[in-house]
Amino acid sequence: MKLFQSKWFSAVLLLGCFYSVEGSAAVREYWVAAEKVQWDYAPSGVNLMKEKAGLGPWGETRVYSKYRYIQYQDASFTSVVPQPEWMGILGPQLKAEVGDVLKVHFLNKADKPLSMHPHGVKYDEDNDGADLRGKGGVIKPGETYTYTWEVDEGAGPGPKDGSSIVWLYHSHVNAVQEIYDGLIGTIVVTQKGMAKSAQDPSPKDVDHEFTTMFMVFNEEDGEEGGLMHTMNGYVFGNLQGYEADEGDTVRWHLVGMGSEVDLHTAHWHGETVLNAGRRTDVVNLLPATMTTVTMLADNPGEWLYHCHVADHVVAGMSTRWKVNPK
Ligand SMILES: [Cu+2]
Structure with missing residues (x-):
């Protein structure tokens, strides 16, 4: 049943990305809207790590008004592409293989000017999604803009990387505010020749690609109870x-x-991971760090997965992940 669910998810995600070929390049089209949402940092209502400890000051208010990037099936922007549960507040994972072109049709369904600015991929000024000079820098509410991003060799894995690497994208009109709003997601680029198929650019040598964003959302001007120490927008x-x-x-x-x-x-x-050829079980991250590591899940169990910074653990930056026995 679990296997069936994960296969179903990837099939839906494939439907959500329209694949075509122009010349020698595969074009992968996504439809993404920015929307205002209510976000619950702890939807279970409890501390799932230590139930008796409770949610502390972070449980006094759990739901805040946020913005999110939401993926749709097509240009009608009517049916949402469901995301795996673990993606949390992140926008859709935009996937491509080196040599492809990403076309992202962005609709601003929110109440202020927004954009999509990618890291790593190649773009001209109109497709930077930032700054006032390019056409894509400021998209007003109700407007649509199509960003064209080239996934060239410089966007792909380097000699010491695995077969896929991660890049960020985020809104960049007032970037600081909009990242804290929740307008952030990732792009995953697979090495040329390592895609599962023409339609599915995920790397063929891995079984799961999980993404985690570690960030402290600041909901109440620095008040402790509003400093939400999250993994993908969730605590505890x-x-x-x-x-x-x-x-x-x-x-x-x-x-x-x-x-x-x-x-x-x-x-x-x-478990341990390989980080650019080095073995570890801890990976350090700073703001806008993007790191991809690979793990052989050979040790069945339900395991902790958390930030190791002392006061971050206490504030809820932890969860569990599972390896099912054969
Ligand atoms: Cu931390």
Whole structure:
């Protein structure tokens, strides 16, 4: 059943990305809207790591008004492409293989000017999604803009990387505010020749690609109860759904965001990872760090996965992930 669910998810995600060929390049089209939402940092209502400890000051207000990037099936922007549970507040994961072109049709369904600015991929000024000079820098409410991003060699894995790497995208009209709003997501680029198929650019040598963003959202001008120490927008184990089977190869795409408080050290219990050829079980992240590591999930169990910074753990930056036995 679990296997069936994960296959169903990837099929839907494939439907959500329209694949075509122009000349020699594969074009991958996505439809993404920015929308105002209500976000619950702990939808279970409890501390799932230590129930008796409660949610502390962070549980006094759990729901805040946020913005999110939401993926739609097509240009009608009517049916939402469902995301795996573990993606949390992140926008859709835009996937491509080196040599492809990403076309992202952006609709601003929110109440202020917004944009999409990508890291890593190649763009001209009109497709930078930032600054006032390019056409894509400021998209007003109700307007649509199509960003064209070239996934060239410089956007792909380097000699010491695995077969795929992660890049951020985020709104960049008032970038600081909009990242804290929740307008952030990732792009994953697979090495040329390593895609599963023409339609699915995920790397063929891994079974799962999980993404985690470590960031402290600042909801109440620095008041402790509004400093939400999140993994993908969730606190105290409310981030659910990281699950692999014994023997699977798992790729973890890690990103950090925020300010000086955002020095994070992602730590998995139960397994180690390869980080650009080095073996570890802790990966350090600073704001806008993008790191991809690979794990052989060979140790069944339900394991902790948390930031190792002392006061971040206490404030809820932790969850669990699972390796099912064969
Ligand atoms: Cu941390």
